[in-house]
Structures are given as C-alpha cells and as structure tokens.
Amino acid sequence: MDATYTSVIPAIETAEPAAKQPEPTDARAERRSSDPVVSAYIRDISKAALLSAEEELLLFSALAESRAMAVETLFPVEHHLGEPDRKSLHADTLRYEEVDGAWRALPATGLEALGREGSVRVQRALTSWAAARDRIVRANLRLVVYVAKRYHDADMFMDLIQEGNLGLIRAVDRYDPARSARFGPYAAMWILQAVGRGRSKMKHAIHVPAYRRQQLRRFENRCRTETDSSSEDIARAMGTSVDELERLEALDVGPVSLDFLGAEEADAQIVEGMTSLPDGPDELALAAEDREGMQRALDTLPEREARILRWRYGVGTEMQTVREIATRLDLSCERVRQLTQRAMGRLRESELAGQLVRV
Numbered sequence: 001m002d003a004t005y006t007s008v009i010p011a012i013e014t015a016e017p018a019a020k021q022p023e024p025t026d027a028r029a030e031r032r033s034s035d036p037v038v039s040a041y042i043r044d045i046s047k048a049a050l051l052s053a054e055e056e057l058l059l060f061s062a063l064a065e066s067r068a069m070a071v072e073t074l075f076p077v078e079h080h081l082g083e084p085d086r087k088s089l090h091a092d093t094l095r096y097e098e099v100d101g102a103w104r105a106l107p108a109t110g111l112e113a114l115g116r117e118g119s120v121r122v123q124r125a126l127t128s129w130a131a132a133r134d135r136i137v138r139a140n141l142r143l144v145v146y147v148a149k150r151y152h153d154a155d156m157f158m159d160l161i162q163e164g165n166l167g168l169i170r171a172v173d174r175y176d177p178a179r180s181a182r183f184g185p186y187a188a189m190w191i192l193q194a195v196g197r198g199r200s201k202m203k204h205a206i207h208v209p210a211y212r213r214q215q216l217r218r219f220e221n222r223c224r225t226e227t228d229s230s231s232e233d234i235a236r237a238m239g240t241s242v243d244e245l246e247r248l249e250a251l252d253v254g255p256v257s258l259d260f261l262g263a264e265e266a267d268a269q270i271v272e273g274m275t276s277l278p279d280g281p282d283e284l285a286l287a288a289e290d291r292e293g294m295q296r297a298l299d300t301l302p303e304r305e306a307r308i309l310r311w312r313y314g315v316g317t318e319m320q321t322v323r324e325i326a327t328r329l330d331l332s333c334e335r336v337r338q339l340t341q342r343a344m345g346r347l348r349e350s351e352l353a354g355q356l357v358r359v
Contacts, residue, residue, distance in 0.1 A: 038157055045141040053182065056136070060177045063132035067094055070125035073118055074102065080110030093174050096133060100126055136172050137165075140187055144168055147191045150318060151199055159202060160195050167194025219245060231333045242333075297347060304329070305343035312340060 051059065071089055078086050085105050088098035103122055111119060144164035148157060171183070171190035180186050215238075222234050235242045298306040311320045311328075320328075326336045 035157070041158070041161070042145060045138070045145070048138040048141065050142075051136070051139045056183055057177055059132045059136050060175065060183070063129055063136070063172075066125045066129035066132065067096075067099070070099055070103070070122050070129060073114070073122050073125065074099070074106075077106065077110045077113045077118075078102075080107055080113065081105060095173050096126070096129055100130075133169075133172050136183070137168060140168055140184070141165065143184060143187060144191050144195075147188060148195050151195070156199065156202055160199055163198030164191045164195040167191040170194070215240075301343050301346055305339055305346070308336060308339050309343050 071094060074089055078089055081089075081102055082105065085098075085102035088095070088102050091098070103126065106114070114122070144161055144167075148160040148164050151160060167190040168187055171187035174190075175183055175186055177183075218238060219234070222237065231242045231245055235245050238245075298309065301309070308325055308329075310317055311325050312322070313319060322333045322336050322340075325331075326333045329336070331339075
C-alpha cells in the first residue's frame with residue numbers, strides 16, 4: 001500500500017455497534033476464511049459502527065468545511081511554497097496528504113507571514129479533516145471486503161483489500177453529497193475499479209508469461225476472424241486442445257477490463273459502461289452508480305442473452321467462463337460465443353447502449 005495512505009487506515013478502534021443491525025456480510029466471509037490474518041482483519045473492521053444517512057452527511061459536511069478552511073488559510077502564503085505544493089492547493093480533488101504536506105513544507109518566512117492565529121487555524125482544520133475522513137473510511141471498510149469477495153482469490157485476498165482501501169479513500173476525497181444521495185453506491189464503484197485493476201495487474205504479473213501472452217493474442221485474432229469456427233476448429237488450427245483454449249480464455253477475462261475474445265472494441269465499451277468506472281470526471285461515477293440504467297439495457301435483451309452477459313462479465317454475480325456458461329445452459333461453447341456476440345450487437349444498436357458508452 002502507498003505509504004502516504006498508511007495513516008488513514010489505522011488499527012480499528014472498538015466502537016459500539018448500531019442496534020438491531022443484521023449480521024454483516026463480512027462476518028459471513030470471516031466464517032468461510034481459513035486465513036487467520038483475514039479473519040483477524042474482518043473482526044477488527046466489524047467493530048466500527050456503520051453510519052446513518054444523517055451521520056454520513058454531518059461527517060462529509062465537517063470534512064468539506066475543514067478542507068476549505070485549511071486551503072483558504074494557506075492561500076495567502078502559497079507564494080512561499082514550491083511549485084508542486086502550490087499546485088496541490090489548487091487541485092480539482094484536494095487530498096489531505098498533499099495539503100498537509102504543503103503545510104509541513106511551509107518555510108519559516110511563510111509561517112511568519114501566516115502568523116500564530118493562522119497556524120493554529122490550519123492545524124485545527126487539518127486535524128478535523130483527518131478525523132472526519134478516518135471515521136468515514138473505518139465505517140466503510142466492510143464494503144471493500146464485500147467487493148473483494150466477488151473475485152474469490154484467496155491467495156490475493158488481503159492484497160485486493162488493500163487496493164480496495166485505496167479506492168475507498170479516493171472516493172471519500174472526491175465525494176460531493178450535493179450530487180449523490182448516499183456515499184455507499186458511489187464508493188462501491190471506486191472500490192470495484194481499484195480492486196479489479198489491482199487484481200488484473202497482479203494476475204498478469206504473476207501468472208501470464210510472455211509465451212502465454214503470445215498464445216492469447218493468436219487466439220484472440222482467430223476468434224475475431226473466424227467467428228463461425230467451432231472451438232475444435234480453432235484448437236486444431238493452433239495445434240492445441242479445447243481445454244487449453246478455455247484456459248487461455250480465462251486468462252483474458254479481467255475483472256474490470258471486460259474485452260471478451262472475439263468482441264469489437266465498442267462491445268467492451270458497452271460492458272465497461274455497465275460494470276466499471278472509467279477514469280474521469282465525477283459524472284462518470286455518478287452515472288455508473290445508477291444501476292437502473294444498467295438493468296434497463298439488459299432488459300432489452302432476450303432473457304437467455306441477458307443471462308449470458310451477466311454471467312460472462314460478472315454483472316451482479318460471479319464471472320464465469322464460456323465453458324461454465326455452456327454447461328449451465330446445455331449449449332456448446334461456440335453457441336455461447338455466438339449468443340454473446342448477438343447480445344452485444346443488440347446493445348450497440350439500442351439507444352440505451354449509446355448512453356452507457358457515453359457515461
């Protein structure tokens with residue numbers, strides 16, 4: 001985890017649990033976990049009480065006020081700072097670590113110009129900012145566990161949680177209560193993106209050597225150009241087995257980058273619009289937060305095709321390989337691929353798909 005973030009997620013303090021709360025999902029995850037480190041971590045984060053809507057709003061209001069006070073107090077003396085620290089005070093997304101770093105970098109001449117009253121104001125604002133953000137983060141650490149669980153990678157579980165925690169912190173820094181009803185759905189998209197990208201990097205860095213990448217590219221090219229060929233035909237042309245093709249295919253299905261074998265780039269953009277959060281302005285996250293749009297797009301498809309897309313790309317469920325879907329539906333693998341391509345074609349032609357690509 002980035003060292004600048006380590007202070008944001010301290011050892012979880014004991015907190016009084018909210019009354020009459022159902023058993024959290026992470027408690028059920030703990031029972032399934034055989035890793036004592038994971039179990040201890042989940043027990044710790046479960047001690048933090050969840051936030052009500054009112055508490056959430058109050059904390060974000062306190063965070064925003066403290067952040068504004070710290071930055072506005074430093075503005076008159078920013079000319080005493082170096083260029084990187086000055087830029088941090090004018091960033092679109094103000095981060096505690098950067099503003100605190102600018103404050104600590106202020107030379108004696110800047111402190112003198114700021115005066116004792118100004119220095120006390122900055123210190124109090126930074127303390128309040130950090131306290132509010134830490135409370136929000138602690139209350140939402142269970143959401144990170146919930147998102148990380150969907151990938152079912154026991155060996156990387158704590159690494160995925162760390163990546164998700166960074167996504168959660170990023171969500172706290174960017175969230176605007178005036179533009180979104182609740183923080184949870186907004187944060188979930190940033191966490192999903194962080195966990196997914198982290199997992200993709202870890203998996204490819206560890207498990208996909210160069211020769212496998214070359215095989216994967218050959219397989220992709222054949223799937224694009226030989227859409228009518230069966231798995232057996234492609235395997236024979238590549239001098240390998242159908243089982244090996246399925247293993248190659250599994251390597252290519254990332255949790256956030258959802259390009260599927262044989263799909264056009266526009267197809268991947270449609271699915272990413274439904275399930276992932278692209279980098280960019282907050283409008284992207286706010287649009288992705290609205291699950292109704294995703295459901296409306298899938299509801300335009302025949303039931304079987306919609307089900308295949310949900311399974312193939314993990315929309316509201318665990319991602320599955322073509323072979324797993326074929327087994328569930330009693331179809332051939334090539335038939336599943338054909339139905340997937342047909343469904344993506346329908347989405348490309350619909351107005352809803354266009355909206356999903358744009359967001």
